[in-house]
Amino acid sequence: MRENFRCKTGLKTFLFFVFVFSVFTFPKKLIAASEESVISSGHSNDDIKRGKRFFMGLLPFDRKYESCVSCHNIKQADTLNWNPSAFEIAIKYAEKDFASFQTAVLQPSGVKMSDSHQNFNIAGEDLKTVKAYLDNMAREGSHPIKPSYFNLILFLFLGLILTWALLDLIFFSKVKLKIIPLVIFLGAFGWQVKMIATDAMRLGRQENYAPDQPVKFSHKIHVAENGIDCKYCHTTVEHGKSAGIPATNLCMNCHVIIREGTNSGKFEIAKIVDAVEKGKPIEWIRIHNLPEHVFFSHAVHVGSGKLDCTQCHGQVQEMDIMKQHSDLSMGWCINCHRETQVDFVENPYYEHFIKLHEDLKAGVIDSITAENIGANDCSRCHY
Numbered sequence: 001m002r003e004n005f006r007c008k009t010g011l012k013t014f015l016f017f018v019f020v021f022s023v024f025t026f027p028k029k030l031i032a033a034s035e036e037s038v039i040s041s042g043h044s045n046d047d048i049k050r051g052k053r054f055f056m057g058l059l060p061f062d063r064k065y066e067s068c069v070s071c072h073n074i075k076q077a078d079t080l081n082w083n084p085s086a087f088e089i090a091i092k093y094a095e096k097d098f099a100s101f102q103t104a105v106l107q108p109s110g111v112k113m114s115d116s117h118q119n120f121n122i123a124g125e126d127l128k129t130v131k132a133y134l135d136n137m138a139r140e141g142s143h144p145i146k147p148s149y150f151n152l153i154l155f156l157f158l159g160l161i162l163t164w165a166l167l168d169l170i171f172f173s174k175v176k177l178k179i180i181p182l183v184i185f186l187g188a189f190g191w192q193v194k195m196i197a198t199d200a201m202r203l204g205r206q207e208n209y210a211p212d213q214p215v216k217f218s219h220k221i222h223v224a225e226n227g228i229d230c231k232y233c234h235t236t237v238e239h240g241k242s243a244g245i246p247a248t249n250l251c252m253n254c255h256v257i258i259r260e261g262t263n264s265g266k267f268e269i270a271k272i273v274d275a276v277e278k279g280k281p282i283e284w285i286r287i288h289n290l291p292e293h294v295f296f297s298h299a300v301h302v303g304s305g306k307l308d309c310t311q312c313h314g315q316v317q318e319m320d321i322m323k324q325h326s327d328l329s330m331g332w333c334i335n336c337h338r339e340t341q342v343d344f345v346e347n348p349y350y351e352h353f354i355k356l357h358e359d360l361k362a363g364v365i366d367s368i369t370a371e372n373i374g375a376n377d378c379s380r381c382h383y
Contacts, residue, residue: 029264043132051133054126055086065119075145076212080320082263083116086134087142093131094138101131101182109266155195162188201329204291210323211285216268222260223317230316232308238303245284248275287324288313295381304349305342305370333381337370344368 053059057067071083084092093101106128108117124132164184168174175181222228231237236244251272259273260266275282288298301307309316314325326332344350344367345360353373359365374380 043129043135045131047132048136050126051129051131053124054130055133065121066116071116074142077125078210078321080216080218082216082261082265082268085142085269088267089138090134090138094135098128102127109260151195151199155192158188158192159367162192205327205329206273206287206289206324207327208323209287210321211287213285213322214282215271215284216264218324219316219322220318220320220321221263237298237309239299241298243298243302245286248272248282252276281381287322288328290328293382295383304347306347307340311336311340334376337375340370341367342370342373 015147050059055068057063057069059286069086071081072086072089073081073083074086093104105117105122106120126382162185165188168181169178169185222233223230233246233250234243235246235250236242255269255272259269261269272282302309312326314323316322342350344353344356349372350356350368353368356365356368356372360368370376
């Protein structure tokens with residue numbers, strides 16, 4: 001009797017847990033499945049996945065034209081791709097109907113874009129799934145590049161090796177030759193110190209920093225090919241602390257007529273026109289950043305010191321993507337002040353350095369560097 005009672009009790013308990021599990025689990029799965037299959041825009045998850053495959057060139061299997069991703073990159077690249085990125089297309093056509101999107105795909109603006117889409121042949125239903133994929137991208141946003149944890153893993157691994165070598169030297173004595181764990185300990189410790197010192201020196205420095213800008217602007221095209229002087233766009237460089245970011249209206253001095261670029265078509269220039277019409281400034285990303293405790297004036301270096309822009313910013317006229325050329329560290333500034341000869345003699349900014357002018361005329365010295373006129377005094381930059 002007791003065994004039957006226990007058996008029945010155990011069976012009831014088992015069935016109770018099965019019931020509780022089914023109540024709290026299966027509905028959630030069904031709800032989750034329904035949420036995954038349909039999104040707010042009305043496209044199914046299958047349509048989005050299929051559209052992504054078409055965009056990536058995985059479909060159709062007998063494709064005889066370039067894939068979308070070969071021209072419209074999904075992730076940030078270190079070279080200038082004149083074609084709009086997938087996310088830019090997604091944002092532009094998110095609120096437009098399919099007919100507008102289809103026209104832009106089959107009849108793109110710009111000579112190069114028209115050539116690349118010349119043999120583009122995709123069925124309307126398949127192109128709708130591509131738009132569904134892009135609409136979903138516009139809703140969720142672009143996925144940022146994940147950071148690399150290689151240095152952290154390497155640092156921890158070296159820490160483990162270091163710990164093992166130290167423990168073997170003091171306690172275990174498993175390795176007969178003491179020189180082996182000693183060498184391993186010194187090597188791992190030295191490598192860790194080098195990693196810490198390197199990262200500490202890099203802290204706050206952005207050498208080769210080249211962020212994606214809201215408009216694909218090429219200094220190579222504007223400066224080298226079209227001969228535009230730096231000071232035409234950076235109007236405050238000779239008399240202001242900052243060189244200044246050009247106002248959108250300044251861009252329109254040229255682009256009120258030039259509405260289509262040789263490489264970019266109408267897409268990039270349309271961003272400028274749209275910003276002017278909406279009265280909304282373009283949010284350029286600052287590239288050269290100094291710590292808040294450092295004072296720097298373009299007026300002193302360019303306006304008074306007559307330095308050329310390339311001395312600090314590199315060969316800007318050769319850059320499609322603008323990047324930070326120098327590390328802008330204190331050591332770099334000090335060395336520049338020691339080595340750079342100042343345009344001193346006929347420069348009214350330096351008239352009050354009477355003793356230096358007399359020494360130059362007498363032949364006591366043959367040149368003046370920035371260090372000679374106090375450029376390396378701490379209070380000049382840190383006050």
